[in-house]
Amino acid sequence: MTKTVATSKSVTGTKPNPQVHLLEIVPRKRYGQWATAVVLLIFSASLALALAQNENIHYATIAEFFAAEAVLKGLVTTFQLTAIGMLIGLVVGVLVAVAKMSENKVLKTLAELYIWIFRGVPLLVQILILGNFALLFPKLGVGIPFTDIMFFSVDTNIVITTFVAGALALGLHEGAYMAEIVRGGILGVDQGQEEAAIALGMTGTLAMGRIILPQAMRIIIPPTGNQFISLLKASSLIAIISGHDLMSTVQNISAQSYRTIEMLLVASLWYLIVVTVLNILQSKLEKRLSRSVRRK
Incomplete structure (x- = not known):
């Protein structure tokens, strides 16, 4: 409970004004929030x-396989x-943007x-x-388009392994989202920067590479960190083609040990x-990038 006393200034200093009553400020009771917090705590416990x-x-079983060699390799x-x-997504995203x-x-x-x-x-x-x-294109090669002339070809399964297929799928999928993130970052840079660069004799491509993109990175990096975390979790889908990732490994172990829940945990x-x-690294990176920005 806080008491506020109205004062009046005089020549000798600040004195309480006896004609003004004491005001009592009582904080608002938030019974609903406390009740919700208690219910959630009881449920969590x-x-x-x-x-x-x-x-x-x-x-x-969880303790046995948590640091197992196969799990760590996955x-x-x-x-x-x-x-x-993510690297493929960044390159494709910039080009597409x-x-x-x-x-x-x-x-x-x-x-x-x-x-x-x-x-x-x-x-x-x-x-x-x-x-x-490989079901679509059994062989990959280089030749003359619209003809049957091929300089060389190779079996598709040799080139596109499960690891390559997984990385390409993640990269191409991520590239579509990164394109919009990069485009938003570029649009966030003042247009006068590009106009000034062109006035100095730079081409549009040179201005984009040396002036616009470096300034846009402060806007692009935070959502890129979120995308990297989302991509890490989405990589668990590679298990559908047995990509030897973490999820594929625990599924193989659970099939042998019949401990499905334990391996999922x-x-x-x-x-x-x-x-x-x-998340911790991303938070530190964002703070470092925001040092030069004065918040209003």
Whole structure:
């Protein structure tokens, strides 16, 4: 409870004004919020206790396989798939964003078509298509278009392995989302920057690479961190084509040990740990990038 006293100034200093009554400010009672918090705490505690005392969960199995060699190898593969997929997504995203903002109608149409397809088709479907790409094209090669002349060819399954198919699917899917993120970052840079660069004799491409994109990175990086975390979790879908990632590994182990829930919990714990670390790193990166920005 806070008491506020009205005062009046005089020559000698500040004195209480006896003609003004004391005002009592009473904070608003929030019974609904407290009741909701108590209910949620009771529910969370009950759920945690039920899981801890659940006889259907064999916690020794979780401890046994949590740091198993096969699981750790699957985790490394998941990182590799995510990193390669994100790299592909960044490169494709920048190119598609620039093409979509181009005055060339052909490039703009192709960019919009790419974004429409890869954002519209579910990632799981894209993974399955690339994982079974040999059914569409048994051989890949280089030749003269619209003729039967081939300089060389190779079996598709040799080139597009499950790992390559997974990385390509993640990268192409991510590229469609990164294109919109990059485009938003470019639009966030003042147009006068480009006009000044062109006035100095730079071409549009040179101005984009040296002036616009570096300034847009402050806007692009935060959502890119979110996309990387989402891509890491989405990489679990690679298990559908046995990509030897974390999810594929725990599924194989559960098929042999008949401990499905335990192995799913192992995967969940690793995903939670990795995502937590990435969230911390992203938060520090955002703070570093925002140092030069004065908040109003």
